[in-house]
Amino acid sequence: MPTQHEGRPGPSPDVPDLAAAKTALRDQLVTARNRLSVAEIAEAAERLAAHVLDLPEVRRAASVSAYVSVGEEPGTSRLLDALLAAGKRVVLPLTISDRTEEGRFFLDLDWAVYTGPASLAPARYGLLEPTSPPLGRDAIATPDALLLPGMAVSAHGYRIGKGAGCYDRALSRVPVGTFTCVLLYDDEVGRDVPVEPHDRSVLAAATPSGITRF
Ligand SMILES: Nc1nc2c(c(=O)[nH]1)N(C=O)[C@@H](CNc1ccc(C(=O)N[C@@H](CCC(=O)O)C(=O)O)cc1)CN2
Numbered sequence: 317m318p319t320q321h322e323g324r325p326g327p328s329p330d331v332p333d334l335a336a337a338k339t340a341l342r343d344q345l346v347t348a349r350n351r352l353s354v355a356e357i358a359e360a361a362e363r364l365a366a367h368v369l370d371l372p373e374v375r376r377a378a379s380v381s382a383y384v385s386v387g388e389e390p391g392t393s394r395l396l397d398a399l400l401a402a403g404k405r406v407v408l409p410l411t412i413s414d415r416t417e418e419g420r421f422f423l424d425l426d427w428a429v430y431t432g433p434a435s436l437a438p439a440r441y442g443l444l445e446p447t448s449p450p451l452g453r454d455a456i457a458t459p460d461a462l463l464l465p466g467m468a469v470s471a472h473g474y475r476i477g478k479g480a481g482c483y484d485r486a487l488s489r490v491p492v493g494t495f496t497c498v499l500l501y502d503d504e505v506g507r508d509v510p511v512e513p514h515d516r517s518v519l520a521a522a523t524p525s526g527i528t529r530f
């Protein structure tokens with residue numbers, strides 16, 4: 317499919333054709349991930365972690381934000397423990413619900429420090445979250461490097477996620493220039509991602525084959 321939407325400024329967030337195109341792409345991406353075997357997921361996680369840990373921005377970071385992978389997502393458990401073992405402060409998302417002034421429900425992210433696998437507990441939406449105290453939504457502004465979940469990324473670094481907009485909200489609180497890297501499978505990089513006005517691009521993608529910079 318040609319790149320129809322990339323870089324085109326939209327008139328407002330929630331442009332219906334862009335939102336529908338995102339939903340269609342997400343469906344395709346979920347289907348592809350569902351075909352992965354447990355062995356493929358484990359091997360991909362291992363290779364991906366090695367590339368992430370080798371990134372200069374991650375090596376020199378004192379603090380890193382990441383996520384706890386679930387299901388067919390690129391695995392992060394070994395990566396989280398390696399970051400901790402390297403002496404870094406690791407912060408993880410807590411998914412919280414909020415309402416707009418008009419009463420519309422949305423999901424946002426708070427943050428908490430990771431201290432090891434035993435500090436994680438099952439949370440809403442099938443997620444695993446840290447049990448340490450919430451640091452506040454603005455805590456995402458302080459880590460030196462951000463490792464993000466995603467479903468795909470465009471050739472220009474625009475990512476698509478699960479569709480709640482949590483990471484777009486979180487990224488809007490992050491100082492420009494902060495190192496941001498989405499963790500994906502190889503065939504999810506360079507996809508035709510529809511771009512809405514609220515979308516913030518990332519600086520890199522990490523996959524089992526290596527790092528792509530945008
Ligand atoms: N591992 C991991 N953690 C993460 C994310 C992620 O993508 N992966 N997030 C990335 O943003 C945040 C959580 N994002 C979410 C995005 C959508 C839905 C959601 O809509 N879930 C259901 C509907 C609600 C339900 O189950 O009752 C759905 O998928 O239909 C939930 C959480 C924070 N933590």
Ligand SMILES: Nc1ncnc2c1ncn2[C@@H]1O[C@H](COP(=O)(O)OP(=O)(O)OP(=O)(O)O)[C@@H](O)[C@H]1O
Pocket residue numbers: 329330335338465466475476477478479480481482483484485488512514515
């Ligand atoms: N910074 C923001 N401020 C207000 N609303 C936002 C913001 N970012 C996203 N949204 C809302 O969230 C909805 C979902 O956004 P989008 O489809 O870009 O999510 P996504 O990137 O797939 O998910 P995520 O960011 O959680 O990984 C959009 O319809 C938009 O209205």
